[in-house]
Amino acid sequence: MFNFILFGPPGSGKGTQSVRVAEKYNLTHISTGDIFRRNIREKTSLGLKVKSIIEKGELVPDELLIEILEDAMDRAEDRHGFVFDGFPRTVQQANDLKAILQKRNEHVSLVLALEVNDDEIIKRLLKRAEVEGRKDDTREVIENRIRVYNNQTQPLIEYYGRNGTFASVNGIGSIDAIFNAICEKIDARN
Ligand code: ADP
Numbered sequence: 001m002f003n004f005i006l007f008g009p010p011g012s013g014k015g016t017q018s019v020r021v022a023e024k025y026n027l028t029h030i031s032t033g034d035i036f037r038r039n040i041r042e043k044t045s046l047g048l049k050v051k052s053i054i055e056k057g058e059l060v061p062d063e064l065l066i067e068i069l070e071d072a073m074d075r076a077e078d079r080h081g082f083v084f085d086g087f088p089r090t091v092q093q094a095n096d097l098k099a100i101l102q103k104r105n106e107h108v109s110l111v112l113a114l115e116v117n118d119d120e121i122i123k124r125l126l127k128r129a130e131v132e133g134r135k136d137d138t139r140e141v142i143e144n145r146i147r148v149y150n151n152q153t154q155p156l157i158e159y160y161g162r163n164g165t166f167a168s169v170n171g172i173g174s175i176d177a178i179f180n181a182i183c184e185k186i187d188a189r190n
Contacts (some may be wrong), residue, residue: 001080001081001082001106001109002025002027002080002109002110002186003081003082003084003101003106003107003108003109003110004021004025004027004081004082004083004084004109004110004111004112004186005083005084005087005088005108005110005111005112005160006018006021006083006084006112006114006137006182007085007111007112007113007114007156007160008113008114008115008116009114009116009118009121009146009147009149009155009170010121010145010146011116011121011122011124011125011128011142012114012115012116012121012126012171013032013114013116013171013175013178014085014114015031015033015084015085015086016175017114017175017178017179017182018031018083018085020039020179021083021179021182021183021186022026022083022099024183025027025080025081025186026079026080027079027080027081027082027083028072028073028076028077028079028081028083029082029083029085029162029164030069030072030073030076030082030083030084030085030087031085031086032060032068032069032085032087032089033085033086033088034085034086035072036054036060037054037089037180040054041126046064046068049064050064052078054135054136055135055136056136056141056144056147057136057141057142057144057148058144058147059089059148059152062090062092062093062096065087065093066086066093066096066100067086069096069097069100070100073100073104081106081109084097088156089149089152089153089156090152090153090156091155091156091159094156094159094160099135103111108160108165109165109168109189110165110167110185110186110189111160111165111167112166112167112168112169112182112185112186113157113166113167113168113169114168114169114171114178114181115169115170115171115172116171116172117172118146120172121142121146122139122142122143122146125137125142126139126142169181169182169185
């Protein structure tokens with residue numbers, strides 16, 4: 001199985017690229033952000049729990065992630081692996097993912113980071129706010145999400161860098177060009 005983590009700051013294009021990678025390599029796409037937004041929309045108990053956290057740009061507590069993830073993985077059809085999008089976001093989550101995969105005799109195959117600078121991220125997210133109206137795309141919340149990313153998520157680069165599963169690609173350019181760069185890195189590993 002190929003278990004792929006697409007990593008990067010908010011607004012780096014993880015969602016767009018993950019869908020394409022999943023399609024091309026026949027992987028199950030798991031976006032924790034999408035799962036939360038669906039639960040908020042449907043007003044489930046999980047949705048009610050996480051709504052205000054997400055609207056502030058904070059991270060949902062790690063314990064909740066594990067449940068969601070195992071559930072999503074259990075429900076996956078038989079494919080060639082997973083694309084994790086927006087997960088893991090903390091070192092604790094990375095350890096949890098490792099344990100979940102180990103239970104299935106699996107491991108993380110590749111972590112790929114999309115590199116996009118803060119100015120570009122802010123520009124993109126403000127533009128997305130106009131188009132999609134996401135509640136967490138206001139300037140204040142965007143700045144908080146970038147701060148949270150730098151403090152809690154960025155350390156994962158070192159975490160995965162240590163065991164040789166980490167690579168990065170430039171996240172600025174056309175969607176097709178970035179997708180091709182991602183595929184090149186994946187193909188080099190397969
Ligand atoms: P972004 O475009 O900011 O990367 P996502 O759609 O991945 O956004 O996630 C939106 C929000 O959902 C995050 O800001 C966070 O509050 C919550 N969230 C998503 N994934 C996780 C996670 N793995 N751990 C904690 N919170 C998460």
